[in-house]
Amino acid sequence: MATIRIGTRRSALALAQSGMMQRAIAAAMGLPVEEVPLVEIVTTGDRIQDRRLLEVGGKALFTKEIEEALLDGRVDIAVHSMKDVPAEQPPGLTIAAIPEREDARDAFISRDFDDLEHLPHGGRLGTASLRRQAQALALRPDLQIEMLRGNIDTRLRRAADGEFDAILLAASGLNRLGRSDAVRGFLSVDTFLPAPGQGALALQTREGDTDHAWVQALNHVPTALCVAAERGAMVALEGSCRTAVGAHGQIDGDRLTLTTEMLAPDGTVRWRRSGEMTGLSAHDAMAQARALGLRLGHEVHQNAGDQSVAV
Structure with missing residues (x-):
């Protein structure tokens, strides 16, 4: 089997996370780790350290160069911190798997x-x-x-x-x-509602490269459902580095509960909504989770108007 190359940022955290995925993918594919090499890529977000991301183009600056390498065929898988992944995927790319989430706090x-x-x-x-x-x-x-x-x-x-x-x-x-x-x-997830996807990783591939054993082995369905709901809220709230947005999903039995909020940058006002869904084993559960996030996010956005956007 051909070598599977993993694109990663060069920071210590990115390399630690990608190394975890490297070993897991190699095990799922029955390959030696050497056949799943890490390809280090310096992103624009890594180079700019003296300004907030909202001043220079947003969090996509942490993913852009790696996604270009995926599309060009220089790497086969990208490992991202999910909270750095923009709401919409570039044409031709998809999130193939979401491993089990770490601590979201x-x-x-x-x-x-x-x-x-x-x-x-x-x-x-x-x-x-x-x-x-x-x-x-x-x-x-x-x-x-x-x-x-x-x-x-x-x-x-x-x-x-x-x-x-x-x-x-x-x-x-x-x-x-x-x-x-x-x-x-x-910090309490109630008082400090995490960023959408915080604590989760995203394994990104080209759209035609999702039919591999590692995809099923590494995708953690409960985490993926929660992240789908959180990112649905992020889309509705136009979540970026220019808006103060939190969203966190939790599963208890067959019930997913989502809380999402938007805040004024100075903290003087916050708008929050919570909701839930059941039927997590349904064939369209991912779509339902995203729809829940979209609905709650739209309700928050309607209440907040333009008051929460940074200037």
């Missing part, structure tokens, strides 16, 4: 303080996420939000050096890198 990291509540008045909170900014300000309008980009090690070092009173990061990335020891606490 945000993590609170601070050298001197135990939680958000105990930060000093006017404390410095580091994040580049408009969603985290809005959710933090909804609880603590006195905080000073300061832009924080860079890889996880860089962000952790800056927090340890006292450049910020606290920073917020995705728990999933810290866990995958073995850096959960840096976490002072985890």
Whole structure:
């Protein structure tokens, strides 16, 4: 069988995630790991570290070059953090599988303080996420939000050096890198509703390359259903780096519950809706999950109007 090449960003987290998938795909295909090589690709999002993504083109900057390599035939599979994947797929590409999700929560990291509540008045909170900014300000309008980009090690070092009173990061990335020891606490998914798809990975291929053993082996249906609902809400809310949007699906038995929200960038207003669906084993369950997200997202968007868009 021909070599299967995996396209990945070059960051430590991306390589850790892609390495996990490399080993899983090789096992599912009965191939030695050497036959599933990683192809490192530097994206525009990796090169630009001094500005928020909303200022330079949005989160697609983390996927564009890798998707071009897929379409050109230079790689066969791309591994992305699902929360970085734009709402619509480029023509010719598809998300073939979504492995089981890691922890979807945000993590609170601070050298001197135990939680958000105990930060000093006017404390410095580091994040580049408009969603985290809005959710933090909804609880603590006195905080000073300061832009924080860079890889996880860089962000952790800056927090340890006292450049910020606290920073917020995705728990999933810290866990995958073995850096959960840096976490002072985890933020409630109710108060800090995660980004759509947070904690999940997306395995992207060309549309004609989905008939492989690894697709069924790695696709985790409960995660895929939750992500379908979350991304449906993201589409309805025009979720991007210019809007503060959260969405999180959870499954209990045969019921999927989705909560989604949009916030004003300064945290002064938030619009939220929740809903549920049953029949998760139905042949059209994925479409139903997406429809649930679209419906709830449209309800939120209708209530919010244009008040939640960053300027």
